Amino acid sequence: GESVGLHLPTLSVQEGDNSIINCAYSNSASDYFIWYKQESGKGPQFIIDIRSNMDKRQGQRVTVLLNKTVKHLSLQIAATQPGDSAVYFCAENWLINNNDMRFGAGTRLTVKP
Amino acid sequence: DTGVSQNPRHKITKRGQNVTFRCDPISEHNRLYWYRQTLGQGPEFLTYFQNEAQLEKSRLLSDRFSAERPKGSFSTLEIQRTEQGDSAMYLCASSLQSEQFFGPGTRLTVL
Numbered sequence: 451g452e453s454v455g456l457h458l459p460t461l462s463v464q465e466g467d468n469s470i471i472n473c474a475y476s477n478s479a480s481d482y483f484i485w486y487k488q489e490s491g492k493g494p495q496f497i498i499d500i501r502s503n504m505d506k507r508q509g510q511r512v513t514v515l516l517n518k519t520v521k522h523l524s525l526q527i528a529a530t531q532p533g534d535s536a537v538y539f540c541a542e543n544w545l546i547n548n549n550d551m552r553f554g555a556g557t558r559l560t561v562k563p
Numbered sequence: 564d565t566g567v568s569q570n571p572r573h574k575i576t577k578r579g580q581n582v583t584f585r586c587d588p589i590s591e592h593n594r595l596y597w598y599r600q601t602l603g604q605g606p607e608f609l610t611y612f613q614n615e616a617q618l619e620k621s622r623l624l625s626d627r628f629s630a631e632r633p634k635g636s637f638s639t640l641e642i643q644r645t646e647q648g649d650s651a652m653y654l655c656a657s658s659l660q661s662e663q664f665f666g667p668g669t670r671l672t673v674l
Binding site for chain 1: 565567596603604605606607608611619622654656661662663664665666667668
């Protein structure tokens with residue numbers, strides 16, 4: 451399953467499928483990008499980050515892709531599990547100006563068993 | 564649990580009252596941030612401290628909002644003369660370098 455972030459704020463996938471959550475960022479000067487997961491009633495939880503000198507970074511079951519040309523970020527979750535159900539936010543930051551991290555509106559991921 | 568704690572977790576108040584929230588960051592973190600999050604939206608940056616110095620406060624929503632970090636450890640966020648539009652989740656985060664660790668938030672309801 452795939453979302454386009456702000457335009458499709460919900461994404462529903464079958465357990466075991468791969469998920470792709472997309473995000474368009476706004477500031478071409480941003481040089482640090484983060485994906486957060488937020489479960490109901492909790493604060494955002496760091497998933498993975500990437501700096502602007504990279505275009506791909508992999509974690510455990512997650513991959514972040516960065517396309518600076520079109521200011522696009524994506525989060526890929528492999529073998530999605532029910533515990534992955536949450537709202538996912540991308541955030542952009544300009545590290546020299548670390549005080550101002552900007553979040554997108556989020557995408558709600560629902561994993562169907 | 565990230566190690567950042569916030570109190571209270573929930574606050575219900577009447578319009579016009581003052582409220583104060585507390586954030587205890589991870590102990591070695593020198594940077595502390597406050598955000599506001601309304602339903603269905605991402606967190607919105609409010610203010611930022613490096614140690615006890617408040618380095619950015621232009622994004623505080625109005626002059627009714629103020630924050631302190633007097634000893635460079637815990638921080639408080641105060642909202643004076645609360646309005647119904649202040650109802651939101653108020654999140655605190657701390658960092659040592661670039662990664663910010665968020666607390667569970669304080670949910671404010673203004674009646």
